[in-house]
Amino acid sequence: AQSVTQPDIHITVSEGASLELRCNYSYGATPYLFWYVQSPGQGLQLLLKYFSGDTLVQGIKGFEAEFKRSQSSFNLRKPSVHWSDAAEYFCAVGGDSSYKLIFGSGTRLLVRP
Amino acid sequence: DAGVIQSPRHEVTEMGQEVTLRCKPISGHNSLFWYRQTMMRGLELLIYFNNNVPIDDSGMPEDRFSAKMPNASFSTLKIQPSEPRDSAVYFCASSEGLYNEQFFGPGTRLTVL
Numbered sequence: 001a002q003s004v005t006q007p008d009i010h011i012t013v014s015e016g017a018s019l020e021l022r023c024n025y026s027y028g029a030t031p032y033l034f035w036y037v038q039s040p041g042q043g044l045q046l047l048l049k050y051f052s053g054d055t056l057v058q059g060i061k062g063f064e065a066e067f068k069r070s071q072s073s074f075n076l077r078k079p080s081v082h083w084s085d086a087a088e089y090f091c092a093v094g095g096d097s098s099y100k101l102i103f104g105s106g107t108r109l110l111v112r113p
Numbered sequence: 114d115a116g117v118i119q120s121p122r123h124e125v126t127e128m129g130q131e132v133t134l135r136c137k138p139i140s141g142h143n144s145l146f147w148y149r150q151t152m153m154r155g156l157e158l159l160i161y162f163n164n165n166v167p168i169d170d171s172g173m174p175e176d177r178f179s180a181k182m183p184n185a186s187f188s189t190l191k192i193q194p195s196e197p198r199d200s201a202v203y204f205c206a207s208s209e210g211l212y213n214e215q216f217f218g219p220g221t222r223l224t225v226l
Contacts, residue, residue, distance in 0.1 A: 036217075042219060043204055043219045044215075049214055099144055099169075099210070101158070101215060
């Protein structure tokens with residue numbers, strides 16, 4: 001079955017600290033992987049995506065993610081978190097056989113001053 | 114570019130009433146998606162269209178829900194009759210097609226009393 005697991009419902013970090021949000025997927029074909037961010041009252045905005053090639057992808061707002069096929073993971077990282085990064089983050093997987101994206105349940109990031 | 118436009122942004126209605134949500138995708142995008150987001154169930158894909166044709170409506174919860182895309186620049190999601198459990202945020206998203214990122218609208222927050 002196709003699925004995305006984000007094991008952390010909430011994560012709290014101090015401003016300036018590093019961040020890693022976990023994402024594991026199950027997908028029967030070559031996965032296309034995405035990270036989206038949702039600020040309160042807003043729609044989802046794409047942070048970055050992986051289709052092929054270099055397994056370390058750079059995104060907007062200083063985020064990066066690394067695709068690890070052996071671990072079925074696509075974790076999101078940021079070296080230094082800013083208070084404006086507080087939001088909900090969604091990992092999603094799609095593939096070349098479907099237009100659909102399967103979203104994880106999201107991780108809410110809280111940033112301590 | 115105006116992005117994906119949804120209207121209304123907020124809708125409050127009484128149980129049994131008909132509700133129509135509207136979406137204008139980004140010009141040139143040929144895929145359109147309707148999602149529902151709730152605390153309990155997260156982000157769920159309801160239906161998606163490609164070139165104005167419904168491709169997969171397996172996520173539509175009941176016959177009370179219907180969606181149309183009469184042309185490339187407009188889609189509606191209708192609930193008739195509405196029920197309190199339909200209360201959620203409904204998102205529309207569009208993309209250029211397969212493999213491409215989905216751009217989300219700001220959402221419509223629906224409250225059914």
